[in-house]
Amino acid sequence: MRTFVAAADMGRFQDAADELAITQQAVSKRVAALERALGVRLFARTARGAKLTVDGQAFLPHARDLLRAEERAVDSVRPGRRALRVDVIGRRLAPADLVRDFHRAHPGIELDVVTLFDADAAIDAIRSGTVDASFRAVTRGQLPAGIGADRAFDEPIQLLVGPGHQLADASAVTPAELVGHRIWMPGIVAGTEWAAYYGDLAAAFGLTIEVTGPDFGVKPLLDTLADSPSLATFVGELTGFGWPADQGLRRIAVKDPTPVYPHSLLWHRDNAHPALAALRGHHVSGSGGLSGAGTWTPAWA
Amino acid sequence: MRTFVAAADMGRFQDAADELAITQQAVSKRVAALERALGVRLFARTARGAKLTVDGQAFLPHARDLLRAEERAVDSVRPGRRALRVDVIGRRLAPADLVRDFHRAHPGIELDVVTLFDADAAIDAIRSGTVDASFRAVTRGQLPAGIGADRAFDEPIQLLVGPGHQLADASAVTPAELVGHRIWMPGIVAGTEWAAYYGDLAAAFGLTIEVTGPDFGVKPLLDTLADSPSLATFVGELTGFGWPADQGLRRIAVKDPTPVYPHSLLWHRDNAHPALAALRGHHVSGSGGLSGAGTWTPAWA
DNA sequence: GGGGCCGCACAACCGATCGTTGTGGCAGTC
DNA sequence: GACTGCCACAACGATCGGTTGTGCGGCCCC
Incomplete structure (x- = not known):
């Protein structure tokens, strides 16, 4: 050629x-x-x-x-002059959409999106320079020296239920009202910050969150939810807009307090990649943290 | 890979x-x-x-x-399912810009732009199916059977002179006023429809058009024009917007009559390429022919 | 118009590469 | 602890790709 x-x-x-x-x-x-x-x-x-x-x-x-x-x-794999490499917790979750927004706002900036195992792996990758930035929920104050973190945005958690679920017609629920309900979240891998967040959430309000069962993907999960009168799952407010047909699934707000997922943007202070500053500026200015009255986050966040 | x-x-x-x-x-x-x-x-x-x-x-x-x-x-080279292939007289001339406009208006339509030797080669290529459409000036009525032609648009011809030229400050000139001036058009290849057009133009008004000298490209031509008090050249009204710095070059309208270059869109009646209809519709509706009172075209157009 | 020249194609040779079979090692699993 | 599944290494053969040498066909120019 x-x-x-x-x-x-x-x-x-x-x-x-x-x-x-x-x-x-x-x-x-x-x-x-x-x-x-x-x-x-x-x-x-x-x-x-x-x-x-x-x-x-x-x-x-x-x-x-x-x-x-x-x-x-x-x-894309040449050290030095390579595109900005951003880790997200999942390609179909809210941070990935934010990165897409950033890419639309700055079409000239080359981006590579990767998905690491968990926040610890992301921190290691940032330390080693393998990735330039990461959207993760992290324990503030326990970050290694050299790693910076911006609280990029807090994503409220909603309840997702099928049309036949007992709570299907509720306009909103409180965490206390969820005690005793079966909340099913396959795909949550033990040891990750995801698991830590939902584990703390369950412990804080006495909820029952089942993480059992292999993860067959989003589609079977939605199918099962749609047909079940008792199963529910948590989903981020900004998550799932690209999902297949919703089969009557209902999103129910959670309030008093509203659990929010604390997405932070991590980066290395020694990283001089020019696009990194643009990414930080884009997301910090985009939305402040929602944390405060009426919301809940883990103590470590 | x-x-x-x-x-x-x-x-x-x-x-x-x-x-x-x-x-x-x-x-x-x-x-x-x-x-x-x-x-x-x-x-x-x-x-x-x-x-x-x-x-x-x-x-x-x-x-x-x-x-x-x-x-x-x-x-792009597979017969059958290939992109619409359009011939233009030159990649930096007006028809190429029109094809770019069409591409912007229909981003989903794949286009390949090629440049053939002259109108006869274009007609042969259309007959053989090698290209799907061509912007060329052709002798109407002498087209082979099966070839259709839309008069896409008529492009007025302007005079291009350097700042020191005798006509540099004229707002417009008539063809009669150009008699005796040296009009230099290197790059016009003998035997092409370009040459036929300018040959007829020169004959119709008694002009002197020099086609001698090798064609070194646009830049040297403009340089020479800018420094010459006597050399001028013809250029299409829509041509040359991507040219390098103009060095004070002046475009002077030609009127009474205005020579116009008759760009036609040629295609094969048996060609069922779906994008061909879109291209025809785009350009036919885009602008009608200007020919009529006050303009001049060769008798064959 | 014919010799010379320029530029690409064909042929033969040779080394490198690619894919195959066979085998080994490592990590989970029963 | 043996088994199973998966990938890497080794050796061999066929194919591919590059080189040298040569042929052929247009332009050019004398």
Whole structure:
């Protein structure tokens, strides 16, 4: 592909060969192989060089695109000049949407979104420079030296139930009213900050949260919820807008107090990546913390 | 690259190998080679398969982009389902800008822009199905059967002169006033419809148009014009907005009559490409022909 | 118009690469 | 503690890709 582009630019196979530091015959063979693979003739060979055919002209910009894509791919893992790498707790959860918003607001900034195991892994990755920023709920004051944290936003937790659930018609519930109800949250992996948050939430109000069962994904969870008169689950207020058909599922606000999930933006103080400042500025100015009267967060947050 | 994506999707090298119809060992070698080339580890090998590392997660979307780019490139030359292929007289002339406008108005329609030698080559290409549409000035009534033509738009011709030219301060000139002036148009290739148009223009009004000299591109032409008190050139009204600094060059309208260049959109009546109808509709509705009182076109147009 | 030159294609050779079979090692699991 | 599943390493064979050497066909120019 690179040979084709070089030959098209130069207009002569020999010049392309010089640029690529190979022989003219090698260029000829490469182009011939490409033409054979595509099934079309890309160059019209003349006595004065090689001019592009119509197919070649149409193919050329796509070939350039391919080379650019390759360059971006290589750069994405090249230390030093690589895109801003942001860890989110899940690709379908609220922080991922925020990163998407940021990307829309700053289309010129290259972003790579990754998902690490938990907050500890994220902190390690930030310390080692593997990632540049992370949206995680963390224990403030226990952060290693060099790691900074902005309380990016607090996401209120809602109850998600099927249409036949006992609470389906409630406009809002209090945590105390949830005592005794079965709250099912497969996919919460033990040891993560997710598990710590919901564990503390359950302990604080005497709730029953089942984390048993393998996680088959969002769809089966929603299907099960929709058909169950007793199962409920917690979901973030900003989470799930891309989910499949809701089958009559109801979102019920939780109040008095409202549990909020404390998303913080973590970064390394030594990280001079220019896009990092933009990301921090975007989210700090975007929304302040909601914590205060009427909300609940774990003591460690 | 395809192996990497397959392995990332499947989570196990063996499954990726099955999908690609190769052995697990081959997948292992390919991934190892890719990791060596990139200098980073893409997978964390476990006893239960291979999970992506952070670098692997960042790399994956770029790898997918690369595969998509490859698919688009191949499709661009695949007969049948390929992008709409439009010939323009020059990539920096008015029709190319119109095609760009069309692309902005219909971002979903894939376009490939090519440049053929002249109108005859364009007609041959349309007959053979090599291109789907062409903006060219053609002799109406002499088109082969099956070729349709819409008079897309008429582009008034202006005079371009340097700041020291005798006509630099004129607000408009008539063709009759240009008799005896040196009008220089390198880059006009004999035998093309360009040459026919300007040849007829010169003959109709007794002008002197020099087409001698090799064409070194737009920049040297503009440089020469800027420094010359006697050289002038013709340029389309819509042409040249992307040109480099104008060095005080003046555009002077031509009137009584105004020569207009008759851009037609050619296409094949048997061509059922869905985007072709959109292109025709876009340009026919965009602007009607200006020909009529006060304008001049060759008799054949 | 014919010799010379320029530029690409074909042929033969050779080294490198890629995929295969066979095997080993490591980590969970019963 | 043996088993199972999964990936890595080793050796071999076929294919691929690059190089040298040569042929062929247009332009150019004398």
